[in-house]
Amino acid sequence: MFALEAQHVRKTYGGVTALADAGLRVRPGSVHALLGENGAGKSTLVKIITGAVRPDAGVLRLEGTDVAFSDTADAARHGVAVVSQELSLFPDLDVLSNMFPMREPTRGPFVNRTRMAELARPILDQLGLRVSLRDKVGELSLAQRQLLEVGKALVTDPRVLILDEPTSALDSKTAAVLLDILRVLRDRNVAVVFVSHILEEVMALCDEVTVLRDGRTVLDAAPLAGLTIPKIVESMLGERHAQLAEVRPEATVDLTGAIAAPSGSGVLRVEGVSVEDRLTDVSVTAAPGEVVGLAGVAGAGHQTVLELAAGLRQPTAGAVLLPDGEPAPKGLRAAIARGVALVTGDRRRLGLMLDKPIWDNAGQVRSVALARDGLLVRKRTLRARAGEHASRVNLRTFSLEKSAGLLSGGNQQKVVLMKWLQTHPSVLLLDDPTRGVDIGAKAEMHGLVRSVAEAGAVVLMCSTDLDELATLCDRVYVLHHGRVCAELSGETLRQHEILAAMNTGTVPAA
Amino acid sequence: MTSSTTDAPSKDVDPAPGSTTTSGGGPLAVLKRAFGMEAASVLVATVALILVIGAIHPDFLDPRQLRDVLQQSVYVAVLAAGVAFLLAMREIDLSVGAMFGLTLICSAMLMRDGWNPWIAVLAGIVLGALLGLANAVIVQVFKIPAIVATLATLSMFRGLSLALSNGQQVVGLPLDHAFFEIFGGRVLGIPVSVIVLVVLAVVLTFVLRTTPFGYRVRSIGSNPDAAAFSGISVAKVRIQALMLMGGLAGLAGMLGLAYFGSGDPNIGSGFELLAIAAAVIGGTALRGGSATVVGAMLGAILLSVVTSGLVYFDIPVNWSSFATGAVILIAVGIDSLLRRRREARASAAGL
Numbered sequence: 001m002f003a004l005e006a007q008h009v010r011k012t013y014g015g016v017t018a019l020a021d022a023g024l025r026v027r028p029g030s031v032h033a034l035l036g037e038n039g040a041g042k043s044t045l046v047k048i049i050t051g052a053v054r055p056d057a058g059v060l061r062l063e064g065t066d067v068a069f070s071d072t073a074d075a076a077r078h079g080v081a082v083v084s085q086e087l088s089l090f091p092d093l094d095v096l097s098n099m100f101p102m103r104e105p106t107r108g109p110f111v112n113r114t115r116m117a118e119l120a121r122p123i124l125d126q127l128g129l130r131v132s133l134r135d136k137v138g139e140l141s142l143a144q145r146q147l148l149e150v151g152k153a154l155v156t157d158p159r160v161l162i163l164d165e166p167t168s169a170l171d172s173k174t175a176a177v178l179l180d181i182l183r184v185l186r187d188r189n190v191a192v193v194f195v196s197h198i199l200e201e202v203m204a205l206c207d208e209v210t211v212l213r214d215g216r217t218v219l220d221a222a223p224l225a226g227l228t229i230p231k232i233v234e235s236m237l238g239e240r241h242a243q244l245a246e247v248r249p250e251a252t253v254d255l256t257g258a259i260a261a262p263s264g265s266g267v268l269r270v271e272g273v274s275v276e277d278r279l280t281d282v283s284v285t286a287a288p289g290e291v292v293g294l295a296g297v298a299g300a301g302h303q304t305v306l307e308l309a310a311g312l313r314q315p316t317a318g319a320v321l322l323p324d325g326e327p328a329p330k331g332l333r334a335a336i337a338r339g340v341a342l343v344t345g346d347r348r349r350l351g352l353m354l355d356k357p358i359w360d361n362a363g364q365v366r367s368v369a370l371a372r373d374g375l376l377v378r379k380r381t382l383r384a385r386a387g388e389h390a391s392r393v394n395l396r397t398f399s400l401e402k403s404a405g406l407l408s409g410g411n412q413q414k415v416v417l418m419k420w421l422q423t424h425p426s427v428l429l430l431d432d433p434t435r436g437v438d439i440g441a442k443a444e445m446h447g448l449v450r451s452v453a454e455a456g457a458v459v460l461m462c463s464t465d466l467d468e469l470a471t472l473c474d475r476v477y478v479l480h481h482g483r484v485c486a487e488l489s490g491e492t493l494r495q496h497e498i499l500a501a502m503n504t505g506t507v508p509a510a
Numbered sequence: 511m512t513s514s515t516t517d518a519p520s521k522d523v524d525p526a527p528g529s530t531t532t533s534g535g536g537p538l539a540v541l542k543r544a545f546g547m548e549a550a551s552v553l554v555a556t557v558a559l560i561l562v563i564g565a566i567h568p569d570f571l572d573p574r575q576l577r578d579v580l581q582q583s584v585y586v587a588v589l590a591a592g593v594a595f596l597l598a599m600r601e602i603d604l605s606v607g608a609m610f611g612l613t614l615i616c617s618a619m620l621m622r623d624g625w626n627p628w629i630a631v632l633a634g635i636v637l638g639a640l641l642g643l644a645n646a647v648i649v650q651v652f653k654i655p656a657i658v659a660t661l662a663t664l665s666m667f668r669g670l671s672l673a674l675s676n677g678q679q680v681v682g683l684p685l686d687h688a689f690f691e692i693f694g695g696r697v698l699g700i701p702v703s704v705i706v707l708v709v710l711a712v713v714l715t716f717v718l719r720t721t722p723f724g725y726r727v728r729s730i731g732s733n734p735d736a737a738a739f740s741g742i743s744v745a746k747v748r749i750q751a752l753m754l755m756g757g758l759a760g761l762a763g764m765l766g767l768a769y770f771g772s773g774d775p776n777i778g779s780g781f782e783l784l785a786i787a788a789a790v791i792g793g794t795a796l797r798g799g800s801a802t803v804v805g806a807m808l809g810a811i812l813l814s815v816v817t818s819g820l821v822y823f824d825i826p827v828n829w830s831s832f833a834t835g836a837v838i839l840i841a842v843g844i845d846s847l848l849r850r851r852r853e854a855r856a857s858a859a860g861l
Contacts, residue, residue, distance in 0.1 A: 336741035353732035
């Protein structure tokens with residue numbers, strides 16, 4: 001019998017199919033990897049299992065009994081617990097209080113700390129977490145907090161425990177810690193679902209593997225024994241070649257004049273750069289007209305390269321040279337003044353003023369931060385310039401007065417691009433620029449990025465979307481543990497190779 | 511789900527208050543923007559309150575009475591204008607009343623000691639800006655919120671006023687000097703300090719709406735992370751805004767000195783809360799991102815109307831504070847409810 005069984009689960013969001021026919025079968029006392037590319041449906045399936053989202057169709061069984069959760073609390077009562085990506089602890093409370101959020105044992109109106117300690121201590125001992133129950137959580141290390149998260153889940157005595165990308169917040173030393181946790185969980189006969197991007201971890205930790213692709217289960221509870229990383233990669237990506245044509249960038253637009261003519265060589269050079277704990281002897285070059293990608297699993301160092309070019313981080317060894325031939329400055333502001341533009345995928349937090357109209361957002365860098373229009377900022381000028389750029393990037397809105405927060409994700413990202421294009425950048429840095437935008441907007445965004453490159457800018461892009469890297473970039477550097485492990489271009493630049501190199505540090509022989 | 515559904519064509523309806531669709535830049539449009547949009551409700555409230563009080567006690571509508579109401583509101587109005595800038599960038603300064611008092615005392619003492627009043631006045635305004643700089647440096651160096659830093663400097667600045675003046679009134683100023691004649695006097699029946707206030711309203715509105723500094727202030731208040739990510743130095747703008755606040759407190763102190771003709775070390779106590787209340791009544795949101803200078807000044811005038819008007823009613827003296835608070839609450843409450851309804855209507859219209 002399976003501890004958890006999901007069959008033929010379907011879920012659509014307003015016409016977009018997140019899950020077409022997904023299934024998951026997890027045995028008690030086993031560690032089960034749930035894998036899939038970005039957008040394959042992993043997180044939707046997890047949300048359904050934990051009661052956060054209701055499926056349109058499908059069956060969910062716990063130990064053979066059909067269940068339908070009304071919400072996450074209901075799922076928790078049935079013994080389904082989650083340790084989520086974002087740590088959800090209260091740093092100002094002590095360890096013991098954190099283990100019983102909202103469900104403290106009480107004696108009359110008072111919290112029964114004695115009873116809490118009796119319940120918590122054995123679990124913490126089992127996890128090997130040697131801290132005092134009175135220690136403030138804010139004083140614990142990240143690894144200890146991760147353990148505490150697991151401990152907090154175990155207090156509820158779950159039958160199914162979902163670890164949702166548990167290592168994303170951690171350094172490389174935690175593999176051993178994780179192994180210990182999983183051993184404890186196996187001993188307790190818990191069914192563990194391990195959601196991860198990092199295939200090396202999966203190979204080291206899991207017993208069985210389920211792979212989702214385009215909302216369908218394509219590898220169903222396969223025992224790890226018969227699997228290799230290349231095989232898993234194969235099933236994650238499948239025969240995508242036919243589809244690749246569809247997401248080819250839309251027609252490019254003419255952005256000549258939007259890009260500054262580079263003085264000096266025009267080439268962005270990262271030469272033999274090391275950054276403590278992050279990068280070792282990394283060299284990357286990007287010439288005008290090129291779209292250069294940076295790939296890696298979380299923490300591999302690819303984003304550090306962007307930070308170096310943006311002046312957000314200084315190298316401990318080596319040199320970072322902007323297209324004008326001079327070293328990258330200290331600080332983002334100085335880098336922006338030198339022609340660097342930084343488009344982030346986290347547009348709601350870092351990209352936009354959501355309560356302000358489009359034209360106000362569009363002028364934020366050029367007219368406001370850099371004061372390139374002089375001592376006066378004229379609304380009329382901002383509106384006119386925003387209107388001009390809006391038609392260039394094909395922003396679909398009927399009024400520039402609309403608040404940025406009311407736009408769709410794709411349009412929001414276009415506004416972010418607009419505000420940087422106004423500065424006439426010579427370097428465009430993109431960090432996961434199409435996160436959470438629909439496929440049509442993604443293709444348009446790709447067309448725009450390509451246009452920026454064709455207009456003569458250096459384009460350097462990080463992305464978690466392998467398809468994006470493979471189709472949009474001319475070259476992709478893959479980083480693995482802070483080193484460049486592969487430089488892919490032409491024939492070898494395919495999702496398959498990128499994913500394999502990200503996870504193993506070597507490019508598979510063709 | 512395509513983007514076309516979320517971005518369905520929307521009629522060009524007036525957006526939320528604070529932003530405008532007026533495309534013309536003529537003087538009429540500016541006037542309309544200044545008074546028509548951003549401060550309409552507080553203006554209506556103020557006029558209504560004056561008329562209500564006047565209906566019951568016609569004496570209140572006497573031009574001299576109204577002139578006095580205006581005259582008394584000037585100091586808090588100037589401070590409120592500065593507070594509006596700070597609120598717009600999610601900062602606050604609690605030391606404004608103490609800065610007002612300290613600059614007033616210092617200038618008064620300099621004049622008493624024989625300084626040319628014009629130079630003493632200039633020194634007072636510069637001192638105000640330096641006090642603001644001190645606030646900013648404390649915030650920057652100790653990495654504490656401005657509300658905490660200025661809570662401390664509130665006491666320190668007030669304490670300096672008392673210590674420097676030995677707790678005594680500063681008297682013996684050259685009251686026949688041109689400074690007192692001009693800024694303590696009237697032109698065409700209008701107090702000169704009120705004229706200064708109007709000029710200041712125009713200048714500060716201009717600064718807020720058309721300079722990079724004004725845009726930066728509102729950018730930071732709207733989304734500090736995005737502002738920093740766009741290359742705006744939050745620290746630098748904060749220093750500038752706190753110095754502007756100090757300079758305005760100094761200016762208010764000088765206007766007060768011109769009118770009162772002496773220096774009281776306790777003058778301006780409690781002005782910080784009145785100034786914050788005035789800015790909020792005027793329509794500057796505490797969440798940041800927007801501000802209205804005119805609204806903040808009108809808010810101060812509304813507060814002044816309330817305190818002066820209450821005198822006309824037979825309210826026992828010990829109840830006057832309570833009554834003031836109650837009137838403020840009613841005014842702000844009605845304004846907030848109206849604003850909500852307007853915003854709900856705007857979002858229903860597709861914006």
